[in-house]
Amino acid sequence: MPPPDGPRPTVVGPDSGPESPFPLRLDGKVIKGFGRGSSELGIPTANIPISGLSVGGHTSIESGVYYGFAGLSPSRATHQHPPGSTSKYHLMAHHIFSALLTAMFGPGDTDPEHHEKNTFTSEKGAVYPMVMSIGWNPFYKNTVRSVEVHIMHGFEEEFYDSHMNLVVLGFIRPEYDYVSKESLIEDIKTDIDVAGRSLARKEYAKYSKEKGLLDFSGKSEVAS
Numbered sequence: 001m002p003p004p005d006g007p008r009p010t011v012v013g014p015d016s017g018p019e020s021p022f023p024l025r026l027d028g029k030v031i032k033g034f035g036r037g038s039s040e041l042g043i044p045t046a047n048i049p050i051s052g053l054s055v056g057g058h059t060s061i062e063s064g065v066y067y068g069f070a071g072l073s074p075s076r077a078t079h080q081h082p083p084g085s086t087s088k089y090h091l092m093a094h095h096i097f098s099a100l101l102t103a104m105f106g107p108g109d110t111d112p113e114h115h116e117k118n119t120f121t122s123e124k125g126a127v128y129p130m131v132m133s134i135g136w137n138p139f140y141k142n143t144v145r146s147v148e149v150h151i152m153h154g155f156e157e158e159f160y161d162s163h164m165n166l167v168v169l170g171f172i173r174p175e176y177d178y179v180s181k182e183s184l185i186e187d188i189k190t191d192i193d194v195a196g197r198s199l200a201r202k203e204y205a206k207y208s209k210e211k212g213l214l215d216f217s218g219k220s221e222v223a224s
């Protein structure tokens with residue numbers, strides 16, 4: 001199915017907070033995907049095994065694009081990006097990102113650079129805003145269903161083998177087939193801004209504090 005014509009909503013989900021079936025919780029170890037995210041699209045996506053979907057018993061989760069928060073366990077670096085490329089993947093519009101950081105951390109720490117450099121070094125891991133795509137990637141005609149998470153943060157390292165806990169707070173749109181790679185990229189960038197605005201609301205930002213996001217006990221992970 002191609003995407004519909006016309007403008008897209010800028011915020012999704014009720015202001016009063018996540019509505020059933022949300023919040024949904026999923027988790028899994030970050031595994032290799034098809035290697036297209038960074039190289040072809042310029043948008044890396046951390047994949048978790050599809051079995052992560054059965055956590056909490058919600059195997060029937062609809063394919064599509066979702067938003068929420070990701071807690072990442074401390075990782076051992078597998079690859080260092082070149083110096084100066086740290087915010088390469090920081091794709092959210094600056095004003096939206098600032099509003100989101102204020103909602104997550106309070107008015108004291110809204111400097112994106114500060115956030116970029118310090119959160120991931122935490123011993124316990126760190127929590128980030130994310131957009132998630134679940135499905136068959138019709139544009140690429142995949143034969144397996146995948147769970148892919150783009151984290152709104154410019155990482156210095158890859159984090160394969162880290163454990164990722166997710167709290168999913170809303171549904172943005174179904175998966176579409178696109179006429180071109182450029183139109184897919186444009187829609188993913190819109191998804192990122194929609195997620196940022198949606199998460200910056202009080203009743204959503206508060207989930208970034210959920211303790212379970214940084215609980216990796218008994219879960220597969222590579223200790224730092």
Ligand SMILES: Cc1cc2nc3c(=O)[nH]c(=O)nc-3n(C[C@H](O)[C@H](O)[C@H](O)COP(=O)(O)O)c2cc1C
Nearest residue numbers: 033034035036037045131133137138139150175176
């Ligand atoms: C927010 C987001 C939305 C996406 N929406 C679609 C979509 O509508 N249709 C589609 O074919 N793929 C969609 N994708 C998936 C990309 O095609 C996918 O990330 C790409 O194939 C890279 O795959 P890889 O990480 O396994 O290499 C989306 C990905 C993200 C992060």
Ligand SMILES: Nc1ncnc2c1ncn2[C@@H]1O[C@H](COP(=O)(O)OP(=O)(O)O)[C@@H](O)[C@H]1O
Nearest residue numbers: 032033034035037038044045046151158159160
């Ligand atoms: N902002 C980010 N969001 C998600 N993954 C990221 C990000 N920055 C770096 N990565 C790393 O890049 C990997 C995904 O790269 P990608 O090119 O999509 O390859 P693949 O999907 O084949 O694993 C992730 O598993 C993670 O280790």
